[in-house]
Amino acid sequence: MSSDTSFDPPKPEAVIFDIGNVLITWTPEVHYDRWIGPDRRRAMFAAVDLHGMNERFDRGEPFRAVVEETAARHPEWREEILMWHDRWLDLTLPVIDHSVRLLRALRQAGHPVFALTNFGVDSFALSESRDRFLTEFDRRYISGHLGVTKPDPSIYQMVEEDCGIAPDRLLFTDDRVDNIAIAKDRGWQTHLFKHPQGWADTLVEAGLLAREQAV
Incomplete structure (x- = not known):
C-alpha cells in the first residue's frame, strides 16, 4: 500500500x-515560457495574479469577461493576459x-x-x-x-x-x-x-x- x-x-x-x-x-507557466519567454513570463506573473483570476471563473464568473477585465486593469500585459482565454486549449495540454x-x-x-x-x-x-x-x-x-x-x-x-x-x-x-x-x-x-x-x-x-x- x-x-x-x-x-x-x-x-x-x-x-x-x-x-x-x-x-x-495544468502548468500555465510552462506554456507562457514558450509563448513570451521565461523572463517576461516571470515579470507578468509577479505583476498580475493570474491564478487568482482563474479562481474567479472557477467559482462561476464568466470566463471571457473576467479575463478581459483583468487585461484592462493591466494594459501593459493586455495581449498576454488575453491569451489565457484565447489560447485556453493550448494552455490545457x-x-x-x-x-x-x-x-x-x-x-x-x-x-x-x-x-x-x-x-x-x-x-x-x-x-x-x-x-x-x-x-x-x-x-x-x-x-x-x-x-x-x-x-x-x-x-x-x-x-x-x-x-x-x-x-x-x-x-x-x-x-x-x-x-x-x-x-x-x-x-x-x-x-x-x-x-x-x-x-x-x-x-x-x-x-x-x-x-x-x-x-
Whole structure:
C-alpha cells in the first residue's frame, strides 16, 4: 500500500477524479515560457495574479469577461493576459493518457466514476469540446456550476448529498494536498496524485482493477 493512500474497508463504491494535473496537465507557466519567454513570463506573473483570476471563473464568473477585465486593469500585459482565454486549449495540454485509460477501465469494469474539479463553466465547455473523455463521467461536480471551489468543505458535502454514497466508500484522487486533506477529514478514501502509475497501483490495491486493466 502506497504511503499517500489510505484504505479501510469497505471497498469503494465510486471513484472520484480531479481533472487538472490528473487527467489534463495544468502548468500555465510552462506554456507562457514558450509563448513570451521565461523572463517576461516571470515579470507578468509577479505583476498580475493570474491564478487568482482563474479562481474567479472557477467559482462561476464568466470566463471571457473576467479575463478581459483583468487585461484592462493591466494594459501593459493586455495581449498576454488575453491569451489565457484565447489560447485556453493550448494552455490545457498535454492530456495525461494513462489517467484517461484508467477512467475508461473503471467504467468498463462497472465502477461509477465522478469528476470533482475546480473549473469554470465556459472553460470546461471549451475543454470538453476537444477532450471528449470529459463527457464520460457518471457524475460531474464542476465548481463553476456549483459556485464553490475546493478545498471549501461545502463542495465535498454537495458531492456526498448528491451521490448518496457514504464518505468512506468514496475514493478520491487530487494533486493538491489541501484538497486531499479536506476529503480525508470527511472520511473519504484518498490518493495524492503524483503520477498515473501510482494512481493505477492504488486502484489495483483497492480491488477495483486487475493489474492488466490498469496499464
